[in-house]
Amino acid sequence: MMEQLKRATISDVAEHAGVSRAAVSKVLRNAYGVSPAMRTKVEESMTLLNYRPLALARGMRGNSYTLGVFLVDLSNTFFSVLVEGIRDVAEELGYQVLIGQARHGLDAQQKLIEAMIDRRMDGLLLIAPFGPNEELEKLGRSIPVVVLGRHGPAQYFDTVASDDIAGSALIVDHLVSLGHERISMLANTQPDSEPGMPQTVRRQGYDTAMEKHGLAEHIDHVPGRWGYESGLEAGRSIANRPLAKRPTALHGGADVAALGAFTSLFDAGIRIPADISLVGYDNVPSASLPPIGLTTVDQSGVQMGRQAAELLLSRIEGRSESEHVLIPPKLIVRKTTSKPSPQVTTS
Structure with a gap:
């Protein structure tokens, strides 16, 4: 039985072409300011690596290049540290980050998450959401999702948490x-x-x-x-x-x-x-x-945020196997x- 090849990612294309991930993202989005030579170099690397950005899935979600971040408690300044790491990775690849805060309670949480989906965000990062795993699994079947703070296992979403x-x-x-x-x-x-x-x-x-x-x-x-x-x-x-x-x-x-x-x-x-x-x-x-x-x-809140954003972007690119990351703590x-x-x- 032949071993299944690992799907190429934006990072793989950037490394092969010798350019930044932001440059690859600009080529994918037909963004202003990309030189013909840069476009040719990136497209050649995409062809050689058999890179496919799942255009159909992106088109269904509106190709918004927007990531939604859900949180409940704005007074917890650790959450702002997580967002800093998320934003760093998102900006490297030309994504915008929109933050939504819900009141305590499952109904308020569900309404906000549904509003994010209705606005055709490409993926969601949920910081310590409430509710049963079954609801998160259902959500993960409809849109790429990474959950911060909660521990795995899960089948249809990824998790990043402190040990x-x-x-x-x-x-x-x-x-x-x-x-x-x-x-x-x-x-x-x-x-x-x-x-x-x-x-x-x-x-x-x-x-x-x-x-x-x-x-x-x-x-x-x-x-x-x-x-x-x-x-x-x-x-x-x-x-x-x-x-x-x-x-x-x-x-x-x-x-x-x-x-x-x-x-x-x-x-x-x-x-x-x-x-x-x-x-x-x-x-x-x-x-x-x-x-x-x-x-x-x-x-390591910034590292947690960066790791979560990396996982979400790889899900947006087509990865379906769930990953669960534990960050080693330090006193x-x-x-x-x-x-x-x-x-x-x-x-």
Whole structure:
């Protein structure tokens, strides 16, 4: 049986012709400013590589050279980092990126996604969408889709996510190495969490790491959502606990929630890290500000966005096999973690 040849992509054509991917995109779009020599060189490479840009599929979608980015929470600045990576790749190939934000809730999400499809976008990048995988699979059968944040597997769409199991383990391992045992987590225990959602996987990683260190009795999920206001509420609930019931360290779940908890704990007179060590997740730009210095997990947001855009463009070009990418996380140690004080541990 003959091995099936790998389908040529825009990147393959660009490398063969010795030009940029943007130049190949301009030739495909008959864009202004392409010299006859450039066009000839690119078209010869397309012929030699048997490159086919799926003109029929593009024509059915209107050949818009537009990618839709869906997200729910504009207040989470990590999402803007993802969009930066998406935009970088899209602009290299002459695509425009249009961003749509929906309110919380499946109905609002579905209406916005349908509006993007109606506007004949060539593909969709969905950042941490809600709802069952079955709905995403149905969507992926009608238009190229890549989902950021959620984990695979899936048959009709691709996923790009941080290795959230490993990320939570980095946090727990770091805190345990400092001497902490009473480690809680802002767990985002919302009822609509699907198995592959980041809040579900990070919570599993936290539980597994705590059990590995023999700290199962100290597993503590502080409920709420991963937003600044929920972080404030979670911090207040921890501050209101009796001293002996308070954690000495807190896995913040996401930077936006960790910063909310930081604020309310500070307002309650609880010192960070002397009284409670705090770790975020995402490494948003504000986490590195000197007055904060949040210890956090860096999941390479720009890289995630670029990877997702690359996958979407290859789907638009005709790839049908699903791909699921996990980005290795890295712990960034700053000022909000330290050894627990003797007074805290013995209370």
